[in-house]
Amino acid sequence: MQAPQSKEEKQLDAGLEGLITKVHDLKNQIAAFINKLETEYETLNWPSMLDNFALMSGQLNSLKQLLRGDKMPALRNFVLFPVLLSQDPDPHLEKLTEGRVVSCNHDLVPDYLRTKPEPEVEEKINLIANKAANVNIETATKQLNSLNKITSNLLDIINSSKDEWENDAGQKGSQPQTSQQQDTTNLVAAVTKGLRLRRPDPSMQQMQAGPIHSMQQVQNPRPGMGKMPSAIKTNIKSGSAHPYQRP
Amino acid sequence: MGVTCVYSYPVPDGKSGQAVVEILQRQIELLGALRSGHFCVDCDTFQSILQTSINVQPKTVYILHNSEQPASCFAITDTSLCLTADTLFDGLMHQLKNYYQQRKNAKMEAKGQRYELGDFILKVGSASLAGSFKGIIVEVEYCPCMVAVDCWGLMKELLQSVVGSVADQPPPILKNRQDELYSPSITVSQYLDIFNNFRKLSATNQIGR
Amino acid sequence: MEGAGTSYSNAFRFVAPLQEHLLQGSILDAHCEVLLHRLRGLCDNADTTPETFSDYEAVYQLKNNLATPASQYILLRVRQALDHPEAPHHIRYLGQAEVGDKSRHTLVRACFDVACSSNVRDFLNELGFKLDHEYVARGYFFHKGRMKVMVSKIYRMQQPGKTDQNTLEPITQSHMVELSVVAPMGQDSIGEEMKNFAEQLKPLVVLEKFDHKRLP
Numbered sequence: 001m002q003a004p005q006s007k008e009e010k011q012l013d014a015g016l017e018g019l020i021t022k023v024h025d026l027k028n029q030i031a032a033f034i035n036k037l038e039t040e041y042e043t044l045n046w047p048s049m050l051d052n053f054a055l056m057s058g059q060l061n062s063l064k065q066l067l068r069g070d071k072m073p074a075l076r077n078f079v080l081f082p083v084l085l086s087q088d089p090d091p092h093l094e095k096l097t098e099g100r101v102v103s104c105n106h107d108l109v110p111d112y113l114r115t116k117p118e119p120e121v122e123e124k125i126n127l128i129a130n131k132a133a134n135v136n137i138e139t140a141t142k143q144l145n146s147l148n149k150i151t152s153n154l155l156d157i158i159n160s161s162k163d164e165w166e167n168d169a170g171q172k173g174s175q176p177q178t179s180q181q182q183d184t185t186n187l188v189a190a191v192t193k194g195l196r197l198r199r200p201d202p203s204m205q206q207m208q209a210g211p212i213h214s215m216q217q218v219q220n221p222r223p224g225m226g227k228m229p230s231a232i233k234t235n236i237k238s239g240s241a242h243p244y245q246r247p
Numbered sequence: 248m249g250v251t252c253v254y255s256y257p258v259p260d261g262k263s264g265q266a267v268v269e270i271l272q273r274q275i276e277l278l279g280a281l282r283s284g285h286f287c288v289d290c291d292t293f294q295s296i297l298q299t300s301i302n303v304q305p306k307t308v309y310i311l312h313n314s315e316q317p318a319s320c321f322a323i324t325d326t327s328l329c330l331t332a333d334t335l336f337d338g339l340m341h342q343l344k345n346y347y348q349q350r351k352n353a354k355m356e357a358k359g360q361r362y363e364l365g366d367f368i369l370k371v372g373s374a375s376l377a378g379s380f381k382g383i384i385v386e387v388e389y390c391p392c393m394v395a396v397d398c399w400g401l402m403k404e405l406l407q408s409v410v411g412s413v414a415d416q417p418p419p420i421l422k423n424r425q426d427e428l429y430s431p432s433i434t435v436s437q438y439l440d441i442f443n444n445f446r447k448l449s450a451t452n453q454i455g456r
Numbered sequence: 457m458e459g460a461g462t463s464y465s466n467a468f469r470f471v472a473p474l475q476e477h478l479l480q481g482s483i484l485d486a487h488c489e490v491l492l493h494r495l496r497g498l499c500d501n502a503d504t505t506p507e508t509f510s511d512y513e514a515v516y517q518l519k520n521n522l523a524t525p526a527s528q529y530i531l532l533r534v535r536q537a538l539d540h541p542e543a544p545h546h547i548r549y550l551g552q553a554e555v556g557d558k559s560r561h562t563l564v565r566a567c568f569d570v571a572c573s574s575n576v577r578d579f580l581n582e583l584g585f586k587l588d589h590e591y592v593a594r595g596y597f598f599h600k601g602r603m604k605v606m607v608s609k610i611y612r613m614q615q616p617g618k619t620d621q622n623t624l625e626p627i628t629q630s631h632m633v634e635l636s637v638v639a640p641m642g643q644d645s646i647g648e649e650m651k652n653f654a655e656q657l658k659p660l661v662v663l664e665k666f667d668h669k670r671l672p
Contacts (some may be wrong), residue, residue, distance in 0.1 A: 007604050177484070178660045179487075179660075180630060183482050184628035185671065187480075187482050187610060187627070187628055187630065188480050188666045188668075190627055190672040191610065191632065192671065193671060194515055195671070197589040197612055197627070198615070214614075
């Protein structure tokens with residue numbers, strides 16, 4: 001009997017270790033959250049509050065996973081009971097709990113080792129349970145239906161306002177057109193190939209012959225520049241003689 | 248960078264070029280000059296392969312480098328227009344290889360010793376065309392002055408003590424530009440002038456034979 | 457002071473060409489201010505006012521065979537700063553861009569940039585180059601690391617050689633935006649860097665690579 005017990009004991013120990021770490025993390029997170037509320041309450045905003053709550057909920061979730069996991073023995077099978085109660089302060093306990101619990105005495109035990117809710121709480125729970133049991137089925141169904149309707153209405157309202165807001169944001173972004181494709185092409189062509197920057201050159205008229213090659217745009221637009229349909233009004237002064245003409 | 252005069256020193260008959268160079272070097276050292284390294288001026292010729300009309304000579308461009316201005320490259324056309332550019336210009340000429348081709352065996356070089364004497368820099372070297380000796384070149388630079396007409400007297404005195412009567416007149420290129428503010432392109436033009444003379448001389452010698 | 461002689465000049469004679477990586481786009485004049493603010497925030501030296509430039513660029517062309525139009529030609533660009541007359545002129549040779557490589561986000565082309573004395577235009581004319589076209593570019597430039605961004609307005613010159621304001625005419629109602637990096641051959645990671653930077657300028661300006669052969 002010794003061997004299986006020790007295996008269970010080992011499992012219990014490991015499970016408890018895990019629980020302790022998780023609870024420790026959660027405690028730290030709550031302490032940090034309280035600290036934040038106390039010191040930054042002027043500058044705090046709702047999204048960061050939500051972040052904190054989300055963090056805590058995540059930690060609770062991981063605690064839940066641990067409890068549900070295979071490695072955890074069925075804790076309900078174990079009973080925790082105090083062996084010795086004393087009024088004297090216990091330094092070892094104090095150190096373990098970081099100064100929160102000074103002695104394991106008669107005040108402490110009912111609160112910490114409680115398995116049932118307090119009597120007042122228990123009464124309230126019983127009252128509500130009785131009320132719930134006495135409710136008519138029809139009224140219950142009617143109430144359920146109206147609750148569903150209200151919820152779906154609310155959902156519709158929220159969704160429609162969300163769509164509206166998204167449309168607005170989308171319109172603001174796409175409306176101001178900051179660049180024109182035609183201008184871009186013209187600029188790049190001007191800087192790279194000199195399109196629209198050349199002056200009509202009478203001496204070049206002789207070189208019109210030849211296949212119109214994409215490279216030969218250098219020749220052809222020259223005489224035809226004045227006739228080229230362009231959105232921008234160009235003022236081409238066709239000089240009498242090209243100043244760079246070779247003698 | 249100051250006013251520079253470049254002369255070609257004639258080699259007397261019966262003496263080898265190397266011997267004359269050594270004599271000149273000894274003379275300069277006797278004056279008290281200190282040796283301060285080597286110098287080199289080289290010249291490449293590029294000729295245009297554009298199909299122009301038949302009677303027109305193909306255009307030539309000379310690309311020169313001077314060790315005194317190591318980060319520069321000089322390009323001179325046959326109309327004596329000199330462009331000063333940085334050394335990437337060589338790469339650019341390489342890009343123009345479809346239009347201007349480098350003439351083979353036309354590389355001229357002037358190499359030799361460099362001396363410093365107070366404010367003067369003297370250079371004595373031998374010029375060679377494609378490796379064969381063509382003549383002797385002497386260069387004198389007076390660093391503090393940048394206008395030739397102001398310091399010609401001083402330079403003539405020093406030059407005459409080194410090269411004698413060759414330096415009676417300033418070099419032809421400099422003569423026309425005595426009032427200008429001096430620039431390295433004038434030095435390089437002087438070298439080109441001398442190189443061209445050597446070239447013509449060797450061409451006529453060959454024809455004579 | 458040792459003159460290095462021909463070995464020095466030889467080393468530079470066939471230096472590996474640099475490559476220019478380029479992305480181009482444009483922005484309407486009305487929205488230019490917004491772009492300048494954004495660039496100021498993104499680029500180096502945010503605390504100084506953006507640097508302006510005013511350049512006069514002329515493109516010279518040399519054709520292999522003057523008789524037939526369908527012959528080879530080479531273009532050289534001469535650029536001089538109008539606001540700094542003492543600065544040297546620049547000759548720029550830009551090779552053909554390699555396109556078709558979809559993995560490259562930017563246009564890549566060989567680039568030679570040579571500083572030279574101011575008689576370069578006469579020199580090129582002597583060599584047989586002819587003026588093809590010229591323009592004035594004015595605007596702002598920024599740099600971030602080794603990337604350079606230029607926002608410029610291109611002006612047509614109504615009279616050849618005259619660059620005064622009253623003879624200039626803008627060719628479009630937009631400013632041209634160019635993002636470029638000049639780097640030695642083979643460094644392809646620059647494309648990534650440039651693409652990431654271009655992303656930050658969207659949707660104000662869409663910088664992309666243009667196939668120069670397909671331009672009208």
